[in-house]
Amino acid sequence: MTAIAFAQPDAAILARRDAIVAGLAALVPSDVLITNPDECRAYETDAFTAYRRMPMAVLLPRSTQEVAAIMAFCQEQGVNVVARGAGTSLAGGAIPQEDAVVIGVSRLNRVLEFDRPNRTLKVEAGITNLAVSAAVAPDGFFYAPDPSSQLACTIAGNIAMNSGGAHCLKYGVTTNNVLGATVVLADGSIVELGGDAMDMPGLDLLGLIVGSEGQLGIVTEAILRVLPLAEGARPVLFGFDTSEDAGACVAAIIGAGIVPVAMEFMDKPAIEICEAFAKAGYPLDVGAMLIIEVEGSDDEIDFTLQKIVEIANGHGVKVIKQSRSATETAQIWKGRKSAFGATGRIADYLCMDGTIPTSQLPYVLKRMSEIVAGYGLRVANVFHAGDGNLHPLILFNANDPEELAKAEMAGADILTLCVEVGGCLTGEHGVGIEKRDLMPKQFTREELDQQMRVRAVFDPQWRLNPSKVFPLENRWMPQ
Amino acid sequence: MTDFIPLSAPELAQYVRQASATGETLGVIGGGTRGLAPKDVSQIVSTSGLSGITFYEPSEMVIGARAGTPLTDVEQALADKGQMLAFEPMDHRPLMATRGQPTIGAVAACNISGPRRVSAGAARDHLIGIEMVNGRGEIIRSGGRVMKNVTGLDLVKLNAGAQGSLGILTEVIFKLMPIREQSLTLCWHGLDEADAIALMGEAMGTPFEIDAAAHIPDYGEEQGARTLLRLEGFAPSCTYRFKQLARLFSHHGQPEKIEGEKARALWRMVANAEPFTSPDFAHVLRVHIAVSKAPRLLEYASGWGVRTLIDWSGGLIWLGLEPDTDIAQWRQQIAALGGHARLVRSSQVPGPAFASPDEKIAGLMSGIKHAFDPAGIFNPGIL
Amino acid sequence: MQTQFAPERLADSQMAESEKILRSCVHCGFCTATCPTYLLEGDELDSPRGRIYLIKDMLENDKPASADVVKHVDRCLSCLSCMTTCPSGVHYMHLVDHARAHIEKTYRRPLADRFIRAVLAAILPYPNRFRAALALGRLGQPLAPVLAKLPGGERLKSMLALVPQKLPRAPKPTQQNLAAAKKGRVALLAGCAQQVLDPEINAATTRLLNRLGIEIADTKDTGCCGALVHHMGKEHQGHVAAKRAIDAWWPEIEAGKLDAIIITASGCGTTIKDYGFMLRDDPDYAHKAKAVSELALDITQYLATLDLPKGEPREEVIAYHSACSMQHGQQIRDEPKNLLKTAGFTVKDVPEGHICCGSAGTYNILQPGFATRLRDRKVKNIERVAPDLIATGNIGCMTQIGTGTDIPIIHTIQVLDWAYGGPKPAALG
Structure with missing residues (x-):
């Protein structure tokens, strides 16, 4: 291991x-x-x-x-x-x-101040993502980035990884929704970046901190943008015979000028796994499924859905199933957001996180199956179709060291493929330790050096989360 | 006034290496529309030779263009496919009385935004990839062509708004949005600032997806004060939201419905700060401030009889100040309210654009500048 | 999650079961968010994921329980909120039960701790002893401040705080007004602590069921179901209690005369529904235990099958407090609320309703600090919906919440009995 x-x-x-x-x-x-x-x-x-x-x-x-x-x-x-x-x-x-x-930072979990007219919430950064939305829900607001782990994950972690989620197609990711942060630097000094007004002058240090994976400092407080809750939201399940049909449908929807608030893809193994846990009414007799959510008043939702349904019909949709109640909506999202954990019921898994240009979707899906099968393993696919952020789950047996090694190799091959088709190693989970040694696939030596030089401004001695993100060899250090 | 017009990134890289070796300092210029001609540099590099759209995938809502590509070229290509840069970049020409063509690279480098700042974001929020040449003459790419990407440190954000202080952008990649089927503007006439701010603030907290909001005070002209809310989307949705908002704010009177070219002209005026084009305004301040703290600033401004324009979805207030105004005092006032101001046009020589009152933060900024540009050859006055 | 058990250790069925549970955990951390003690402490060691990790280390390496592991496992309420949250289906209940039994076998608790646990195990499950102890407790209440200063005295103090001011008289529920047409026949768990603290609960159950034409079988006394001792890791004592209960019901079950075994304390329900698992390796009892578990129903589950008539709207607003053993242990959510609504009441959910009130069997005595913080949090949340009364289906929660608020807290079945023609619950004056 x-x-x-x-x-x-x-x-x-x-x-x-x-x-x-x-x-x-x-x-x-x-x-x-x-x-x-x-x-x-x-x-x-x-x-x-x-x-x-x-x-x-x-x-x-x-x-x-x-x-x-x-x-x-x-x-x-x-x-x-x-x-x-x-x-x-x-x-x-x-x-x-x-x-x-x-x-x-789990104990730093208080809500500090809700500035309603400004639509900003100041929190301690150990608060969970969902608790932020819960804090402003009575006033009709929510916090947009919604990683699947939002029940448990913290804002500090979201900032460190620039977390996304299912709904970022419309609302953006963490970096688009954070206005300020209190950061403790490596030497123990405390700086306040950004603030409750937008676009502070100077270099965008806040933008740099977001997604820096705990290498530049520790975020202890944050000022978050919160958005008004839509009047209503309705997810609809679209079942297709093949992943290719589903992928083509996604491209056509975007091509038609429609940006649904979420477009999620699941293949057959993923549908089965999630349905077994959430009992959300996912169709079990299809090869692939899209969860497409639209927002607004009932009439607005009907109107937009009608357009989407027309497009889906043109792409051979087999099953269309609308959520009819808040409970069904919750179940549909529960199934999707529990996809990784629910997979644990049948096997151990490695969850990949590469992003690809969506036009490459059919090719990449096919190649991924071949890659994983080539190692004698199985894969379940769940991903954010609207933005090309893939989450293939490579299933294996963790008690078999050989299978773990194979799963890791299959994962590396998949991520390399993502980079080859013009995508990237990680869309929202971060490089961490998992993808660290693949960084040279995406960046040149000069590019990695440039990132490390910036890193060194904050942490010249490599004290903060030192084993992560950058390969252990060729680490740049100030002379 | 241009010393070098590179035609490719490698050519620029080579030039930068030479410049660095010979102790030159470099200023970079795009279309020159912001009136910020590089000063105190020995060489001026123009991006005009780095022009052209490198790729455009409408179904992925993403476009790449070389940095010197005129903004209009990009916008035209997008419009042909029913798409747009959602952040509606400000055109500085009316305000700065400049000519030339804004470039897409400068839009990125200066993190330009517009009246969709709050609802859709600024350039930084849509810029997903860059290629640049740093001070060592290396070609550095960060981000890419996919909209979700957290691989490595986000050098894209650092360069968005860095105004060329870290290097010269050679290519930029933006994510896009579809142009909406309909755009409707609600206009209330004759509200005072307090009512207008309350209305806009409340409206932006409703579920009716306010695309942009602005208040043009009474400048003593025919139209009087106007408070604007813009809605975009499918036609039935716009109609529905229009009705809801009209009902919600009926106590302010029935709003006028404005569409088409008339609406576009109105929003151009807001985006481009056109009420301040007159040379009477010796200093034009662009003030970013929290909504909740703005009333106090406006109160202060009205005490001085200062002309204002509230671009609320841009998250800012424009102030036009008289020649003998004490700018420092205004800055102080604004900073005390947690806001900050950019002196966009002034008869005075502005100080360093990036000065931070926090020593630690200033240190980090100059450290980063050094990390990209160890010899300090790019736009040296900014930091 | 990867495990590293020596193959020979997996020969033990309980160890094999725990290994299977550990394998299904993917360490995603979702469970931390809904764990009451993690909410209070923010320390992963006081969360399910942390405890699973501690237990894994202990079982995998066949380590005797250390004081630190015991500390964190003891802090677990067994509210099973984590099981509702867990997407991977980790059976935390069976794992923590195993851990508690392992602790009981391998760890010698400090004297004060042993003493109080022995006292609880010797008294609570036995109604006569419990009644006598409560009488003594009332005498002892004035001494609470003094006792609190003794070693382990915080617990004595909290135990005394739970002693009610007066004990209701304990009439044996008698069957009456049995509707002419008999519609069903059930056994009713008499239970232990509940029949001392509030005998009206089973009396109301009897009245309502009889009125609905349900006969209650006159079975032998089951005694305690074993839940109390089982949660203290006293595995053997728990099994003895379970077998005694099974023996009491078995003749009726064997004769096919029971439609259901009705339980009015959800804490007991969770355990009885798990008898089948508890005794799976006992050749004499495995099949009987399974049959009992399959027949066991919470009273609200049973009533939901009877199609009660819709009542006229009533003015009382009820906050329904779902006991953890109800919503997490037995996954019963809507039935009690629907019954109350059908009866005519306005029923409100309590904000943060998935978080435990701190009662958790003997937890409020053994962990008074955590229990009181959770109770206060619960009461605050209940008061936010401004109810006229609180309805719940577990005597433990009634006692616990009752010490923190003046809002009357009444068993769901008493409220229903009242709505369908029974006497008004005494707590409502």
């Missing part, structure tokens, strides 16, 4: 473990610090469980100031820091390492 390497732990740090832990203990209240190995073990991985590393200690601070104090101490002591939100990363973004401490 060690195909992906971690940096060699710093022996000098390991040797000073007791002193470091004592130093941390002097810094924070006792229930903020976890050092017992039994207890630290629960923090050794995230949702990418194929890789695990025990941290030296885990800290669960309750304020920005505590985070700052810990960061300053770690910087002074030369200790690595791995930030953790809810630990739902599918790319291993929150996996620690032996010579690092974990700083978890």
